Amino acid sequence: MKNVERINEIVKGFDEQSFQNDLIEWFKAEQRTLPWRENQDPYRVWVSEIMLQQTKVDTVIPYFNNFMERFPTPEALAEADEQEVLKAWEGLGYYSRARNLQNAIREVVASYDGHVPDEPEELGALKGIGPYTKGAILSIAFDQPEPAVDGNVMRVLARVLNIHDDIAKQSTRKLFELLIRETISKEDPSSFNQGLMELGALVCTPKSPTCMLCPVQKHCRAYHEGLEQELPVKKKKKKQKKIPYYALIVKNEEGEVLIQQRPADGLLANLWEFPMAPATEVGEQDLSEWLRTTYGLEIRKMRHVDRIKHVFSHIIWEIEVLTVETEGREAALPNAKFVTYKELSVYPFPVSHQKMLKHL
DNA sequence: AAAGCGGGGTC
DNA sequence: GACCCAGCTTT
Numbered sequence: 001m002k003n004v005e006r007i008n009e010i011v012k013g014f015d016e017q018s019f020q021n022d023l024i025e026w027f028k029a030e031q032r033t034l035p036w037r038e039n040q041d042p043y044r045v046w047v048s049e050i051m052l053q054q055t056k057v058d059t060v061i062p063y064f065n066n067f068m069e070r071f072p073t074p075e076a077l078a079e080a081d082e083q084e085v086l087k088a089w090e091g092l093g094y095y096s097r098a099r100n101l102q103n104a105i106r107e108v109v110a111s112y113d114g115h116v117p118d119e120p121e122e123l124g125a126l127k128g129i130g131p132y133t134k135g136a137i138l139s140i141a142f143d144q145p146e147p148a149v150d151g152n153v154m155r156v157l158a159r160v161l162n163i164h165d166d167i168a169k170q171s172t173r174k175l176f177e178l179l180i181r182e183t184i185s186k187e188d189p190s191s192f193n194q195g196l197m198e199l200g201a202l203v204c205t206p207k208s209p210t211c212m213l214c215p216v217q218k219h220c221r222a223y224h225e226g227l228e229q230e231l232p233v234k235k236k237k238k239k240q241k242k243i244p245y246y247a248l249i250v251k252n253e254e255g256e257v258l259i260q261q262r263p264a265d266g267l268l269a270n271l272w273e274f275p276m277a278p279a280t281e282v283g284e285q286d287l288s289e290w291l292r293t294t295y296g297l298e299i300r301k302m303r304h305v306d307r308i309k310h311v312f313s314h315i316i317w318e319i320e321v322l323t324v325e326t327e328g329r330e331a332a333l334p335n336a337k338f339v340t341y342k343e344l345s346v347y348p349f350p351v352s353h354q355k356m357l358k359h360l
Numbered sequence: 361a362a363a364g365c366g367g368g369g370t371c
Numbered sequence: 372g373a374c375c376c377a378g379c380t381t382t
Binding site for chain 2: 055056
Binding site: 048201236 | 372373374375376377378379380
């Protein structure tokens, strides 16, 4: 069946007007006070939406406040060093978000005189702005009736409209976008979109939704069928592969520690770390040789001090941590260098390596 | 369409 | 452990 026909089938007998009213009324009364809801500044809305991707509100709040203090305007963010931006993002994860955001903001300053564009095509062409974020900015900052379909929205609508499509597929997201275009309030698209998300976060939760307190319970087909726990349908992903490493906390005679910048692409791009040897290729007895050939450093003393397991979305690092004292003072590798304990604080580190700081 | 990309909270 | 989170980009 074509999407248009499905939409007509789905919304048949659905009281859109009443649903809108109940949802918006509830949102206006019950919405949380959040820093990015102080006003409609498109820059603030944008930053908040990027930070909120795959990230809980409670986690984002302190990062958002700090980020706005350090980079209050698009110009301030455009002029900053990427390392400063990554430092402000440190611990938040998905660091390409930060790099894409700055890239896009620089584009806005260069091409749009620092004004966030309110045209869907211009906005969507900016780095890091996909279908969801585009719709969120357009509806929340510019009051345009555009769909902003995230995980919350798909869960809420899957239940309300009793839709059993796999929400992991992007064709399903497109179906929901069409449904929203049909259903969204033209008078207050911002409260409508945010209301769906707020409802998903506070009431229509993934497990044990509190249907008894739901403002749109009477509209919910899954509730009436007793299917709210079965929806939404989502294909589960396969589990992560384990990768073993040795991490070396190397101190020279000055008491400085060896750190190294990761490549500009891929996992944790451009962040800093302590040197890591892949344990699949290097054995513990080979570490002296590895340190010599890789960094030109002679080991004086080496001690096993910790074991760290760090879970990413797609892999698991299993890290054996060793402290090392060396004779050399300089590292041969250009992206590696010795720094003092104090200097460490300006470099952005992934959480996996922050866990090793206690061994310094 | 599937995989890569973080980190934290919950059950 | 598994799942989820105000997803996007690359392959």
